[in-house]
């Protein structure tokens with residue numbers, strides 16, 4: 083056994099979040115750590131790596147008792163941690179980020195920049211990662227940043243690598259690539275703790291699993307001896323919220339009209355979207371669906387054609403005017419686009435509404451509190467107090483707050499880009515119900531996602547993108563994983 087954690091206790095401000103939990107990881111295995119949002123997965127990893135001290139329990143790693151873990155000490159022991167949220171310095175270069183605190187120095191004590199750049203290139207070419215070591219991190223795409231984080235951890239030959247939701251910003255090819263790297267390292271005896279909410283990937287890469295619920299240890303075993311349905315049951319306690327929830331609805335007149343609309347990353351889009359419709363957009367990363375959303379919302383500027391909301395043209399590249407026209411958008415990357423770290427979770431939730439209704443002061447604290455309470459219950463947001471820092475919430479629970487932020491704007495059209503990233507299966511089902519309910523009430527929803535089951539559950543139809551264009555519209559009953567893949571890889575054409 084490489085790692086044994088026993089009877090681990092941890093509380094924040096007197097509230098226990100880990101209650102006598104255990105985790106055992108063998109040499110050369112991928113161990114999936116599973117649990118709903120707020121179950122305590124990241125906290126246990128923070129305890130293991132000395133980010134937080136534990137309140138009780140024992141840890142043995144590689145035959146050694148770990149008494150007072152610190153980040154430095156556990157790194158030296160061979161534990162590398164790729165955090166759920168990116169931890170890079172944007173204003174530094176790629177190589178500086180890799181070697182931060184571990185600089186290679188020449189005999190004269192000077193930093194050996196050339197050597198570090200060379201080593202970084204060598205690592206990237208070994209891993210087949212196409213990143214320039216001298217590039218500033220802020221110029222990287224989100225997926226490149228995630229790959230950099232992982233490469234960085236791999237650089238210092240760890241015995242145990244913790245990957246906390248490593249694939250949220252990766253496309254399918256990049257995920258395949260990452261899994262290949264994991265398999266290769268496994269052969270050399272490296273162990274992995276793999277945290278993810280995506281069932282297919284858990285089953286593809288893991289050897290064993292451990293399930294937590296509400297800070298308690300529930301079960302562990304071999305992945306080969308369990309099914310996704312059984313895991314889901316262990317995760318949520320019951321599974322009756324997973325029945326088919328889609329129902330056909332009456333839809334209204336056209337609310338959003340796109341004509342020959344072109345912009346950065348997409349061309350010649352024609353769509354007529356009706357009030358009350360739920361439209362799925364999908365395609366491989368970079369195929370144009372996310373880019374289209376950003377342009378509709380005014381983050382980028384259209385280059386041709388036009389877009390109308392209720393018969394009126396929307397002025398280009400003004401998110402404020404777009405919001406005023408009644409369009410709201412949940413952006414795709416939480417850490418980079420949504421979190422305001424020094425605001426409370428209530429303030430984070432109300433940000434959009436306050437921006438929109440700037441003139442309607444004073445703010446009604448009591449009303450806000452009531453509404454927050456409504457969303458907290460509906461989305462099962464695990465938080466102690468609405469005045470707590472947003473950063474004290476687990477990743478998935480932060481995402482729920484941002485979803486609430488946009489659901490709360492009274493906008494007629496909601497653009498949701500990858501809305502359920504990092505959200506557990508139980509809460510996902512709640513969100514789907516909520517989206518269907520909103521549509522019934524006349525809201526129009528565009529949802530961009532790479533997760534086909536998501537579109538399958540709620541979309542009236544789905545537009546599949548390939549190289550910047552819509553290559554296929556699939557009606558609700560036509561949406562299957564296979565057909566979507568067929569069109570998004572352009573295999574239908576070939």
Ligand SMILES: Nc1ncnc2c1ncn2[C@@H]1O[C@H](COP(=O)(O)OP(=O)(O)OP(=O)(O)O)[C@@H](O)[C@H]1O
Nearest residue numbers: 094099119120121122123124125474475476477478
């Ligand atoms: N620094 C902190 N201060 C206060 N509470 C915290 C802090 N960090 C975590 N918590 C609380 O501990 C609980 C467990 O959080 P944790 O981040 O471990 O969940 P998780 O299992 O990783 O969930 P997710 O899948 O959403 O990432 C949550 O209720 C969270 O709000």
Ligand SMILES: [Mg+2]
Nearest residue numbers: 124166476477
């Ligand atoms: Mg987490």
